[in-house]
Amino acid sequence: MIGDTPPEASPSPDASVSTGEKTGADVASAHKPSQPQSTESHAKHAGFWALALGSIGVVFGDIGTSPLYAFKEALHAAAGDGVTRPEILGVVSLALWAMILVVTVKYVGFIMRADNKGEGGVLSLMALAQQAIGKRTAVVFTLGIIGAALFYGDAVITPAMSVLSAVEGLRTIPALENSISNELVLMIAGVMLIGLFAFQSHGTAKVGLLFGPICAVWFASMAALGIGQFIANPQILASINPYYAVKFLSEHGMAGFIVLGAVFLTVTGAEALTADMGHFGRWPIQAAWLFFVxxxxxxxxxxxxxxxxxxxxxxxAAGRPFEEMNWFFEMAPLALRLPLVLLAGMATVVASQAVITGAFSLTQQAIQLGLLPRLNVKRTSETQEGQIFVPQLNTMLLVGVLVVMVTFQTSSALAHAYGLAVTGTMVVTTMMAAIVMRQMWKWGWPRVLAFIVPFMILDLSFLSANMLRFFSGGWLPVLIGACLFTIMATWVRGSGILFEKSRRDSVLLTDLIDMLKARPPHRVPGTAIFLTSDSEVAPVALMHNLKHNKILHEKNIILTVDTRNIPRVHESERITIEKLDEDFKRVTVHYGFMESPNLPKAMGICRKQGLKFDIMATSFFLGRRSVVASATSGMPLWQDRLFIFLMRNATNPTEFFHIPPGRVVELGTQVSV
Structure with missing residues (x-):
């Protein structure tokens, strides 16, 4: 049954790293006959800035809501024995230089160059690293699974953290200060999140048009609030000097390390810069970050x-203790406080939407790369490839977000859980990027080490700082990541065992063809398409058809779906047809890890390439395996049962491959793992 086993890494000539991008406008302009240069240039720039504006909403939604809680949590961590002027300057300096080093230098300067045909993200980078090495290696594969598992932890925490921090802003309005209880905050946040997840099935295309303008207004408002405050107290400009960050860390020891973990909240969302490259392109994202965000x-x-x-x-001056506040909302005049809370609410919904969409996209990639069982992936737009909806994942995320929110109650408590998942993913990203630089870009070791050493020190420093928060909340993303890692590892291992057992118990296809020539079975008219994950052996459904029905169709197609380590496969390379003899043809349909298989559409391409058959006289044969647990071989018994549970709850291949149900015949067999 196709999809039961993860496809092996298969490097191909077209699967090469792209360190630059050429948009559709660039390609089209090369063929335009005599358009005035000024008009062409104006159109190109208009498209570029439209993409940059769109990226402000989708790519920077997460990092753009960090000011709601990052400075507040960092200063709170530094205020154990009171707050001094150098400590405030140190915390601000740490925040600024975290953004410069982690986001600007590491991601914008280096990581975004390691794109896989324009696509980014941890699984895309894993595929690129495997491609660079030339085979699937345990180290790279494990790193990819860890990074993906930790991302799901981030996807659960981000919506709860962002929306809670925005709703808590209602308490900064004097008229509402005493009437906004914690229960009311949770209820309002819960209603917002339920509405957001309920909307997912309708697609994000329409609301996506508002994302960019809403976040542009959000960022502009944040800048205006900041300008108003530091004009009144320009001494804060001294914090731009990294001396204050270094001095703070050197003087505060372990307390400084704890503050560093809170400061990391300023760069949560940096992974989105690479994850959404395929939608907007590298240059618009970089321009939006450097010149606006x-x-x-x-x-x-x-x-x-x-x-x-x-x-x-x-x-x-008054001789009273320093009062900690919700600094972000306190910057605004009282008259603007409520509009700011409403704007913050919209911005956090955008941030949550971005991470939910990223989780859908990551899940599609994981399914195609064989890391997860088949799930029902629905397309919500005929024109936008990234507009997808995964119902099972949407429900699980909603339940997870609500449970997390009710468990932690406040954004301050949840802040302790937030950084660990993101720092773990960043460490994975740095390691895989180094593999790409060495193996694919052919950088020498001195150049690779010049990249990896300082950034690994930085990443591990943030990771260690966040590990100090493990028992106060950091366990949550680790728990979520561990669960997802176990699921992915079980699926990959179980699929591999199933694949090997099926191959051992099967007959080579070439041997079967020779046997059929020697003893021809009864022939019936029409075409039979046998789906299989191993095109070298005779499919189980074919063997059952011969054994029980004692017939062979007039035309027989052995069909295999192959997922490559590139995002998308060009239509001209979609189909490979191999003629085995007059009765059998072997067809391989190639997809990228960002594509959803559609076999009827692929068979239409086959007909154009000369493979003639009548679809109304064609049957699709699927082999359905009934898997039983075995304590004597393969995996431990608990892992066997988990694998069987995943198989039983996987989407039916008929639905997943978009095969007309009326043309499908399923023949089963029993196998132990």
Whole structure:
């Protein structure tokens, strides 16, 4: 049964790394006869800035909501024995330089160059690294699974964290301060999240048009708030000097390390820069970050720091203790506080939508690469390839988000759980990027080490700092990641065992053809298409058809689906047809890991290439395996049972491959794992 076994890495001539991009406008412009240069240039720039605006909403939604809680949590961590002016300057300096080093230098400067035919993300990078090495290796494969598993932890925590922090802003409005209980905050946040997940089945195409403008207004508002504060207290500009960050860490020891874990919240969402490259392109994302998003975030963190300095001065002058506040919302005048809370609510919905969409996309890639069982992937747009909806995952994410929100109650408590998943994914990304640089880009070791050493030190520092929060909440993403890792590892291992057992018990296809020539069975008219994951052996359904029905169709096609380590396969390379003899043909349908298989459409391409058959006289034969657990071979018994559970709950291949149900015949067999 196709899809039961993960496809092996199969490097191909077209599966090469792309360090630059050529958009459709670039290609088209090369063939335009005599269009005025100014008009052509204007159209190209308009398209570029439209993509940049779109990326502001989708790519930067997560990192754009970090100011709601990042500075507040970092300053709170530093305020164990009171707050001083150097500590405020140090925390702001750490936040600014975290964005510069992690996002600007590492991701924008290096990681975004390691794209897989324009696509990014941890599984895309895993496929690229495997491609660079030339085979599937246990190290790269394990790293990819770890990175993907941790991303799901992030996908559960981000919506709860973002929406909770926005709704808590209602408490900064004096008229509502005493009437907004924690239960009411949870209820409002819960209603918002349920509405968001319920909307997923309708697709994000329409609401996506609003994402860019909403987030553009959000970032502009953050910048304006920051400017208003640091104009009143320009001393905060001194924090741009990294001296204050280094001094803070050197003087505070373990406490500084704890603050570093909270400061990391400023860069959560950096992985989205690579994950969404396929939708917007590298240059629009880089331009949006460098010329708009980074300046707006910088101004806002400077503004929050300036407000903290002002409050500190007032506290010292009045002889009272320093009062911790919700710094982000306190920057706004009272008259604008409610509109700001509403805008923050919309921005957090955008941030949540971005990570949900990313989880759908990652799941599709994982299914195609053989890391997860088949799930029902629905397309919500005929024109947008990335517009997909995975019903089972959507339900699981909603339940997970609501459970997490009710368990942790507040954004401050949830902040302790937030960083560990992201830092783990960043470590994985750095390691796989180094493999690509060495194996595919052919960088020398000195150049590779110049990249990997400083960034691994940085990543491991953040990871260690977040590990200190393990018992106060960091266990959550580790638990989610461990569960997903176990599921993926079980599926891969179980599929491999099933594949090997089936091959041992099967007859080579070439041997079967020779036997049929020697003893021809009864022939019936029409075409039989046998789906199999191993085109070298006779499919189980074919053997059962011969054994029980004692017939062979006039035409027989052995059909295999092959997933390559590239995002998409060009239609001209979709089909490979091999004639075995007059009765049998072997057809391989190639897909990329970002594509959803559609076998009737693929068979239409076969007909155009000369493989003639009448679809109304064609039957699709599927081999359905009944798997039983075995304590004496293969995996441990608990893992056998988990694998069987995953197989039973996988989407029916008829539905997954879009085969007309009325043309399908299923023949089963029993096998133990």
């Amino acid at each position: 980074l300046p707006c975030l910088t101004l806002n963190y400077l503004g929050q720091g300036a407000l903290a300095l002002t409050v500190l001065d007032a506290s010292q």
